[in-house]
Amino acid sequence: MKKLRAIVIGLVGILAVLSLSVACHRSEGVDRFAISALDSLDRVIEQRSHYMELKEERLGELRARLETTEQEEVPLEQRYRSTLELAQEYRPFRFDSALYFSRKALELGHQLKDLSASRRAGIEVAYCYLSAGLFLEARETIDAIAPDSTPDGEETIAIHLLRMKYFLDLADYNDHNDEMAHRYRSAGLQEADEVITLTPEGSHDHYYALIHKQLHLHQYREALSTIDELLRQSSITDRDRAILLSLKGTAATLMDDDMAAVEALAQSAVYDLITGTHETTSLARLASELYRMGDIDRAARYIDLAMEDANYYDAKHRKVAVGDIRPLIEQSRMHQIDLRRRQMTTYTLVASLLCLLLVAAIVVIILQMRHLRRATRQIEEANGALRLSNERLEEANAIKDEYIGSSFYRQGAYFHEQEELYRFLRQRLESKQYDAIRKRIRQSEVTRERKDMYADFDETFTHLFPTFVTEYNALFPPEEQQTLLPGDPLTPEMRIFALIRVGVSKTEQVAHFLNYSVNTINTYKTRVKNKSLVENKDFEGEIMKIGRSR
Template structure:
């Protein structure tokens, strides 16, 4: 905490030393910013390609063709949408069971285990791997088998809390890495083999050997594999302690991820952290915000947890920088006003001095015209500045309230989860397996937490906008007013439009927040628009203006 405090002070006062990027690094970061701006088009192309593949799947004739086509679909969805990937693997497993082909069945189970691992479902992933018969696997699936187990135990080692468990998982990861390399299951000139060899070198402290091995692969293969090679290279430099080269190759990997495009990635969050430590707070904040949006869209739980570790600190520093800019804008406004005052005095003086001649009158007229133009520009600038200050003040008020509530709620959830863990531990220690299973199977804990979460959201929102319910009902026909049930502060319809007031207008995000389907959210919004006292199309825009401060 003390370290973070001093870091905030240094950045706020402009004392943090910012290392000058080499021209190549600046060029890479500018390229990355450009690619991020162009990314929506790449995502649309990706979605179009997915729709085309799904259409081909629907035209597949035999079950075997469908099985193979699902594999191609899974390859496209793997780093783009975790939920869709999980659904595809389950569908592929059902097809393999109906085909009664052992090779297909083992392949589908390993697909399912891989996706479960990405989603953080380690126990379930290992259960699927236990069902695979290693002795009966063909060569290409044996590679996949050892790769899956090595990756799973690597993730488990990264996120486990107990030190002895971390050591055990790392040993298992090394065993499966050695199995991949020593058994010569892979072709030695493939990027997959080279990556595994590099990770083996990194674990052994042989960083220079890993760097020499992976560098040639930056020049070959498609964009996705170049990004993987660049990320592997950044890991070697990072473990070696060369942060400049680590940052460079993280930027190259992030560019590839944005162009591919994928929504589940590791390079951009690590790059944001590196830039934050170098003092480039604005870029770090922008990148982390994009990472969080992508992780939520992809439902990549592991990435969300990673980003949540650093995002509150970056956000706090970013807000301090905004406050500093506000103060600078205030001084600028005062300076402009003072300069305007002196300009008026100067014009008056010139007019008095030049009244005697016709030339003087013409110069005074020209000065007056120029002064009018300057005053108009100043008036426009003042209006723009007032509007900007109003927006910044309102956004700061909302962010401060929700960041405070977010930090309190995270702390409370950690305590509740720890308490729940201790209760389960007591049941396990007592050998009461049946009660332990019932507790794990029950959804009461989640339901209660959701209820408390929505109640907390209602309280926070109504503290910020105490007259929201009355103001919202004023936009509806009198007979269509929405009244929450007794004991509730807001119901689902009010929460939907509360989120719209906060700037969240995407039905997908609203559905994810309220745990409803997108169709349900769309129906709620349509039903309420039909109750509008005025124009239905203007209702949501008027809701977004509720409680805004006067300019």
């Protein structure tokens, strides 16, 4: 048993160590803020279909409004505004629909012969091309907006912001070519400076251009400070928050602050989901960060969602970007699955051994319990037999004591009678009075003495077993019960079973004591047993139980 206990403890320790190592592997490298952000993201992902329904409802309302303007005779300008609004709503949601309605708004702008309207629609078309990675088409559209000069006012800022995004996106796209990347980055920073110059300090556009400039000049701490300052403003939308948090994740990644990057990208992905945005990089970049940190499960889940977004948005360069990292994550996931399978095999083997040892221990315990129960039963049987023997011994001693006293009294009376008889016979023989002797012999009191012996037995027995008559009658139906008054002798049948009760069990001995033949005794016994309520074979056993409870 000691060896069995030691083996069980050792196996349990192995299971505990394995479980602890898995738990540590899963939780290492992620602080509580990042974990909280990831948990929030997971909860929002569970409600993803709900946010998609809200987005679809919003798009449905705008499409219905546009159809109303097309069916009714409404001003062309109103149709233009409805079409442009629908295009802007589609832009982060689905590329082909956004491009379709942007071009339609551009056509309406041309029909209006309103240069400002055409430029706003053209800017929207260019953003659609940039979102899809179609840089050539985006450049043609940008050149078409302002072929010779840049307009004044808000359109100036919007065009500079568009050109900034175009050049900086080209720089990122050509990061493998230092010369081209530098040329595009310089052009983008020049456009950012124009925006910073033209916009008031503290405005969204001012902050937005400044953040991009700081990031491309490797001023990451300053960029983080600017982002946090803008995030504190209550006027920014959820879509703006998604973009700003994505930029914050970029800055944190470039500073090698993995925890801050994970937290920011997770928060950005939350806002992307809430706003129904499919044109996003936050989930894919978050998956990449988690992959590097070893959280393969989440990385695989997020990269699958990112691929779903890319497929739904239907932008080729997004699919390519996600496709670059997805195989690596899938490979790691398969490796982790294989590792877990091996761990599960180990757990199963250890658990099986524990189960076998447990079964063995249970079998040993059952065998010991059986042995203990058997020993207990034997002890109880021995104690029961001993109690019965003691009871019988006490009963025998009581009977012996009672009959010894009765016998002394009866013997004393008998000797006294014999002395009287001898004295009478001697006197009559000496005087030769033979007739008197004959008369005395004829008057022998043997029969009376036998009756007296029976009376003495009955008195002694009922004294020893005062409930004998009552318990004896209980063995018969009411009509067969015999009632005795105080002082009445026992009936011959009762006397037979009274002798059996005191241990005179042989029929010959009973017949000799009662001066009956053996056949007569057997006849009495059979007749009595046939009248009783118990089986014949059990009757004498019930007789032996009489008086035992006293």
